Each structure stands twice: as structure tokens, then as C-alpha cells.
Amino acid sequence: MSFLHLAIFLPFLMAMLIPIFYRWTKQLHTGWIVLPIPVILFIYFLTFIPQTMDGVVTQTMPWIPSLGINFTVVVDGLSLLFALLITGIGSLVTFYSIFYLGKKKERLNNFYAFLFIFMTAMLGVVLSDNLVVLYLFWEMTSISSFLLIGYWYHRERSRYGARKSLLITVFGGLMLLGGILLLHVITGSFSLREIISEAALVQSSSLFIPAMIFILLGAFTKSAQVPFHIWLPDAMEAPTPVSAYLHSATMVKAGIYLVARFTPLFAVSGAWFWTITLVGIVTLFWGSITATKKTDLKAILAYSTISQLGLIMTLLGVGAAALHFDSWNDNIYIGAIVAAVFHLFNHATFKGSLFMMVGIVDHETGTRDIRRLGGLMQIMPITATIAFIGTFAMAGLPPFNGFLSKEMFFQSMVDVTSLNLFHAETWGVILPVIAWIGSIFTFVYSMIIFFKTFGGKFKPHLLPKKPHEAPIGLLLPPMILAALVVITGFFPNLIAKPLLEPAVKSIMPSLYGTDYSIHISFWHGFTMALAMTAGVIILGILLYKTANRWKPFITEKVPAFFRWGKAYDNSLYYMEQGSYRFTLWVMTGWLRTYLNYMLTAFIILMLGTIFATDALNFDISTISRVTMMDYVLVLVVIVTLVGIVFSKSRITSIILLGAMGYTISIFFIVARAPDLALTQLVIETISVVLYLLVFYHLPQFSNIEEKPRWLSAKTFISIGVGLTVFLISLSAYDTTFFPSISQYYIDNTYTKAAGKNIVNVILVDFRGFDTLFETAVLAIASIGIFGMIKLRLTRRGKNENK
């Protein structure tokens, strides 16, 4: 365990501590207490910059070494860039929330605990090398974002949005798991770097395309690419700091991260290039058009995030082409990767500041609806300045950083047309055209955000609150981000060398050791890209001015087919209906019916496996002799068993069941297994007591007369179960074909675990994991019983009150 591992878990530990000290620190806003953590981590990660310039830092901690699963943390350029964004923007969001969420009415302990669990999850995703570990953190981001979106759970929309994001991202997560397992099948490794080093093996495998599709599904759902983008607008029900953090700067970029990470592995395939580029460009196009027709500021930003994520995805797709060319010096496609990484950084800065700006507007005016807002420039000059910088950077206007990466984006799109590797010369032309149209709409919605909020006429009668400038605490974090936007706009090479170059090198590992360097120039001559930007501005202004004429067209005339959200709602509805009907059909409410299902499944699975794998091996000659004692005990068991089956009263069956349990414990004594005998005795006692306790509540003991057809079916099931168990124990007993495991325990119990009681050592040591989860299951079961009985009691109490 290194400090690097601890750094990942530091926010998580803090989240665990928050509920403990929350009670005593109500006077102080929780945010102040937790703020040092992300700040310290940010500074800590900054110290890695020199090391990642031309190399990686690796730290390993064994976790399940026998399965090749180790918690390996690797810091390279790409993961460092992400780690800095997570902790940097995380610090700002933590600070911003102190002023955004009031300590009186909000459940701050929940908020910061969820936020910090999320921070750990995100750091884990970008820093872990082992794919299983990555997957665990990946799902942790889904769950913590679910909790954050549903933070105001008393609102119906919040719950809806939270469930939607969970269902879609967890679906993607499971697909990702499938992809990871396929890669493991091909290479036999879970380590990302090892898998990439075996790229040739993976590429020649027949599972290459399925693995790629599975992993891309994971990435696309997380990064809200069409058609999985529908969860992101609904996720805007979360508190605005959360939107700024999760849905612009970090979580949605996890998909981008994944695609970038897997680029060295998959990029040779034309399928990879086409899928990512096309999905990305469609997302860019669709997101930017939809954004223009929204009236809620946060909804506009949500769709704009979708479209910007599509842009980065497209760039990564185009950049994949670079891996085909060996000479790096004049390779034009590296530019796309550089643009992707650069825009990733830029987007995090300007979109983060814009979300915080919207939060301020919402906080100070009480509304986010652009039809009510307007003319806030005089009242909130600082917020307006932040908004100006953010929106103009988003629109891709000079001198802000968005302009630079937008130019690089256009350049890459133009370069694609010269690509002949994938026969793109015919179809490739559509890429720059769509990108260009998407950018025009990007310009339009950026202008809408700024001028509809801060320009135009001031309409105080439409605002729920009397607006005034926000306190400095709310303004500071977006000011810092806006300052970054301006600084990187004027001096892009400040971050080019320490941050962008290592990140590009980790996406393109062959660049390590070369003298490749990035130089971003503010003025790059009269190029095609500059002409496209000019076109964007001219057409964008025209469209913005005529918005009233064309807007109704896309609001009303867009065919219902494209309303993906509707499709989601419908599929959920039909799934619920279907499972409801199925449940009604299968669940009869009789325990005996369920036992029939379970035991039938048991017989089919077990006997099927035994015969399919030819596992039935036994040799009667080695079986030990049966003594008189055994005969007596078997006889007692049989008699009690028959008694249970034919008894007419419940109390008789309970007592007979107890008698049988005790007899079996005598078996254990005869076989010299005191531990088992002891446990069995106590369990029998407790379970009989439990039975007697619930006795009072049970319904009448009824022996339903069943149809003979069912009776014979049950006879078959009983005989089948008996036979299956008999066969299993017979082959388990036999040691002629496989050596018995018990010798291992006899040899190692004392030397390895310093214990003499084998049973106990197995329980706590050799198979401690089993015990841990069994106790967890026990605990869950008891909570279930507690809940069911308490719930029924309160409901009954309510009925009595009526």
C-alpha cells in the first residue's frame, strides 16, 4: 500500500468520517471541514508532472493475486491530466457548494459524503491499471452519481433522473465488464498495459470486434453519446455544483478516458475509426441543434455538454488513424489527438465556469428560464463577465482557449478527407460539413445563453427574487476557471509541455522517447479552419438574429422517432408491465410452488452438469464400513422424516424436524467432528425456538388436496433431488481420482495460520472471504426480516386508526 493508493481512497475515508463528526459540527458548514482533502490531493498530483513528462509511475498492491487481480496504480500523462481535473475542479466545487447549499435546510452530510465517494471513484477509474479494479470504480461512479442526482429525493423529477442515469450507465458498465472479460479470454490478463502490449494477439482474435463493441458501449453510455445521451439532461435535476462537477468536468469524461485508453489497442481497426467518428459527429450535431430549442439554462448546458463530448469523441476517432503511420514527424492525424486532449481541458474549464454561473443566476434570481431572464448585465457585472468568457470560449471565438481547440478540430476534420485508408475520400467529405453545421449551432446556443440572460431588457416582474450580485464565495470558483480560460487562450503553450504532451504520449505510446513536441500557435495563417470559423461567426449571427423564424420548425417538426427519451420511457413501461404479468403467473404465493421451481432447477443444473462433464466418478471399494450405530441413526432419521411428511399438526412437524437435526449432529459426533456437531446442535435449538416464536402467527396448517398429476410431479422432484444429492456426495467422497483437499489443510493449518482447529482456521483464514460474505448475507437477511415485520406492523396500526 503506497501513498498513491491512499490518495485515491482519501476522499472515500473522508466520506466515511463525515457522518461521524457531522453531529458535533453543525455550527460549521461541512464543506469547510472537507475542503482540504481535494486541495491537498491536487497539490500532490501536481508533483507528478516532472515524472510523467516522459514516463510512468507505477505502484502495485496485491489484491487477489491468484486471479491476476492486483490494485496497480499507474500515473501517466493522461491519467494525471484527469486526476488534476478531478481534484482541481473538485476543490472548486467543494468550495462553491459551501455558499450554494445552506447549512440549515440541506442534508450536507449526505451531499459531501456522496461527492467524496464520487471523487474516489473517479480517481480510481483514471488511475487503475487493472481492468477489474477499473470496472469496480466505474460502477462506483454510476452509483455515487445516482445518489447525487437523487439528492433532492423528495422531488419526483430528481428520482426519475437518478433512476434513468443509473439504468443507462449501469447497462453500459455491464457491457464494459463483458468487454473486459473477452479481453481476458484473449490475453489471459486483466492488466491494461499487458493487454496493450499484446495488441497483435488481440487484433488477430475473432473476439476482437465483440470486445471492441462491448467496451465502446460502456464508453458511449457514460459519455452520453447518441442514443444514450438521454440521461444527461435529466441528470440536471442534481444540485448545480454537482452538474458542474459530474456532468461537465469529470464523470461524463470517463467514457472519453476509456476510449483514449483503449486507442493503442483497437485503433488499427477501421471499425473503431468509423464507429467513434460517426457516433461522435452525430452526437455533436444532434446535441448542438437540440440545445438551441431549450429554454432552461441548465438544459441548454446539458445538451451543449453532449455535443462537446461528441466533438472530443470525433477527434479521438480521427486521431486513431495516426496509429497506422510509422513516421510521426509529418503525421497530420496526431493533431486530432492533441486537439482532443486540449479540448478536453478547455471544455472542463469553460463548462465548469458556465455551470457555476448558471448556479449563481438561479440562486440570485430564482429562475433559470431564459424567457424570464434578461438584462442582468448591469446588476451582476462579475457574473456577466464570467458568462461572457465561458460562452465565447464555447462558441470558439478568439482570444479564448475554445477558439484554439475549435480551430484544431476543424483542421482535423479537413485532414480526414485526405485519408484513403478507410476509403474515406468519398464519404469523408461529410465529416467536415456536419462538424461545421454543428459548430454553427454551438455558436448560436452560446449566444443564446449569454444574450438572453445578460443582454436585452430587464424583466424584474418575472423574477421570483430581487436579483443582486452574488457573494464572493460563489464568484471565486468560476472566476478561477474563467481566468484559466483566458490564460490558456493567450498562452496555450503553458500547459502544452507539462500536461498535454504527456497525455498525448500516453494515448500514443509509440511517441515515448521521440522528440515529438506540441506547439500551439495563436495565429496559424489563413487556413481552411480559419475560413470555417469565419463562416461559423457570420452564419451563427444570422441564425441567432432569425431564431424566432426557424426555432418553431425544429421544436415541432422534428419527427417523434427522434425523441429518444420517449423510447426509454416506453421500454421501461413495457418491461414493468411484462414482469408484472410474469410475476402474477409465476408467483402463486405458495412456498411449495417456489420449492418446486428451485428444486427442479437444482436437479436440471446439477444432474445436467454431472452428465455433461462426465463428473460422476466413484469407487465403492474405498468406502468405510457401516457400523451398527450408523444403522440406528439412519433408521431414526428415516422414521422422523416419514413422520414429518405425514404429520397432521404443525407442532409435531417442528418437533420431529428438531429431532432429526439432533440425530444428524450425533452423526457428526460419530464421525469425530465436534465442531460441526456443536454448531448443528445449537442451530437446531435456536431454529426450533424461532419456529415456536412464529408459531402463533402462522396460518392454519393445511394439507391441500392436490390433483394427482401434481402429486406425481412432486414425487419425481423429490426422488430427483435425493438422487442428485446422493450422486454428488458419492463422487465428492471419492478420493481415488483427485487427491483430497484435506491433506493440504492438515499440512498448512499450523504453519500458515498458527491454528490447530482446522475447521475454524478454514472459516476465518483460508476461506475468510466466504465467511465475510456469509455473515453479510446473514445481516442482510435479518434487516429484511426486521423491515418486513416492522413495516407490516405500522401498516396494520394505520388501518386500525382508520
Place this chain on the structure above:
Amino acid sequence: MKTNDVLLRNVTKVVVFIILLFALHLFMGGHYNPGGGFVAGLISAGAITLTLIAYDTQTVKSMLNINTIMMTGVGLLFAVGTGMIGIIMGDPFLTHKFGHVDLPILGDTSLHTATIFDLGVYLVVVGVTLTIIQTIGESD
């Protein structure tokens, strides 16, 4: 309904402590002799159940004012926490540590982190059994 159970109540008073001591014995000896957290937990729960039968839920509640669900949670935390010891020492999760320590009065004592794990199991078992028995018992 008033029942005459003087014998049961008086015997219970004495027997419960014997049972609890036996549970303790089983727990401590678990690593070398038959026993361990699971059995000890069940036996302790049995002792408490006995008082429950001899007296009633209210008496038991006033005797042992424990939040049984919390107890279960603490038990799980112990079990997981023991696993963390392995991680902190740089070994896989749930790698146990053991050694001999010379304690002032007890002399040479072997210490084992598995005991803490077992204590977690014990707490979970007692907590779970009591939760079930109490919720069902109270619902009368």
C-alpha cells in the same frame, strides 16, 4: 395470562451466566479447539433467548439495552476491518497476521488478527439472531 414459572426463572438466572461463560470459552479456544465465533455467537444468542422465554421481551430489553442492528453493523465492520490490516501491510485483503507476545500477567500469549475477525462474526451472529427473535417476539 399468569403462569407459575418460578423454577424456570430462578434456574435461568444461574444458567444464563454459565452458558455465556461457556460461549466465551468456546470463542477464545476456537483457534485450537472446537469452537469459534459462529458457535459462540449462537450459544450467547441461545442464552439470551432463554431469558426471553423465562421472562419477556421487556425484561430482556432493560437488561441488554443494545441496538441489535447496530451490533450487526459493528460486527461486519470488524470483519472487514481485519481484512484492511492485510491491505495496509501490503498483502492481499484478509491476510491474517499472528505472533507471540509476552504479556505482563498472562505470560507468553499468541495473538492473532483472526480473533478480531472471529469477534466480528460473533457480533454479527448474536446481532442477527437477536434482531430476528426480538422483532418476531415484539410483533405479538
